[in-house]
Amino acid sequence: MSRRRYDESDVRIRPGKGTRPRTKTRPEHLSAEESMVVSVDRGRWGCALGGDPDHVVVSMRARELGRTPIVVGDQVSIVGDLSGKPDTLARIVRVAERKTVLRRTADDTDPYERIVVANAAQLLIVVALADPPPRTGFVERALVAAYVGGLKPILCLTKSDLATPDEFAATFAGLDIPVVVAGRDDPLDELTAILNGQVTALIGHSGVGKSTLVNRLVPDADRATGVVSGVGKGRHTSTQSVALPLPGGGWVVDTPGIRSFGLAHISPENVVGAFTDLAAAAEDCPRGCTHLGPPADPECALDKLTSKSADRVAAVRLLLEALSTNESWN
Structure with a gap:
């Protein structure tokens, strides 16, 4: 009895799920409508279409955004069913650059920032x-x-x-x-x-x-x-x-969930830099100055300021003291 011989024509290759080549090209969503995020609830975002409080559209985050954080106040672009009717769902495809952010950490040792409100x-x-x-x-x-x-x-x-x-x-x-x-x-x-x-x-x-x-x-x-x-x-x-x-x-x-502010992500330079007059004077401070003044910083350049700027220095130093300690902050 002769043994059967096999060649490539006898082999059937079952196509796999990943045979179609993938592309990194993403749709531009040119027809996306601008909205403001007004609420967040377990993977769903309420978006006021065009900023209209009477036209809130329930949206999900598009896959191409990955894990991009989206918070209340964000300006976003949405596509899909924009009617706002019950049981409809749109998609958030873009998040605009934020103009302002209110951040906090869980405590002063937590390195993870949480954006509470945007814009x-x-x-x-x-x-x-x-x-x-x-x-x-x-x-x-x-x-x-x-x-x-x-x-x-x-x-x-x-x-x-x-x-x-x-x-x-x-x-x-x-x-x-x-x-x-x-x-x-x-x-x-x-x-x-x-x-x-x-x-x-x-x-x-x-x-x-x-x-x-x-x-x-x-x-x-x-x-x-x-x-x-x-x-x-x-x-x-x-x-x-x-x-x-x-x-x-x-x-x-x-923001009723906020009971305290951890400020692990903020340095004294960040605080002083928020005031134009103090930031200019602080450029003359020695390296490592905490801007708290004597006796901690005997050469702090902020001590040379006068008039209203001097009053502001005293007030800002209260903020810097609050930043340097985690007591009495909740």
Whole structure:
């Protein structure tokens, strides 16, 4: 019996899944629409199409973006179903360069930065004058984060019926920070004039009256929160930021999950560099100067400044002291 001989024609090659050549060419998405991210919930982003708070589109992150972080306030380009109807889903295909960022770390030893809000023009720091007593440590760290991130800080004092604001506000007088008193019975005309037309991040400790303030600024805040944050399986929680539209235009970004600011990513040079006059003077400081002044830095060039700049040096050194210690910061 002869043995059969085989050749290549007898061999069948089953095509594999990866036989089609892959390309790195990505679609340009020229028809993508610009939007603002107003909420984040477990892999889903609520995007206000064209910045319109009444047209929020639920979106996912396109595969080509990989693990690119997307946070509330980001300006993004989206494609797909842009109707905003229930059970529809668009895709985020581009994230624009951020103009400002509010960053923090979990604590002062954590090297991982977390971007809390993007593209906010202002940071409204809400502090109660009593019950609970005001905490300068938290305010100082929030100010550092604002200056370094490019946001304009505003100090908002609540519960003015329990204490006067003058003494606490004087602590930060050298920084020329706008101070607004917004107790429960105080008119909000001054505050709304500052907020209208701007994107403002809002932070504060639990119990300082922040929720009451938000409800006064955005009368239908509860309804708006449900609309913009119900993008995934859950609703807005205390760990998620959400942007709420102001009746007079602009947005307030409520960040109820922030209880403290770790500043591991910030150096003294970052803080001093946020002030033009101080940054110019600091160029004459010796190497390794912490800008804290005597006795730590007997040759610090900031000591030569006079007038309003000298007042600013004293205020900034309070911020630098808050940066150098992790005590009384939460």
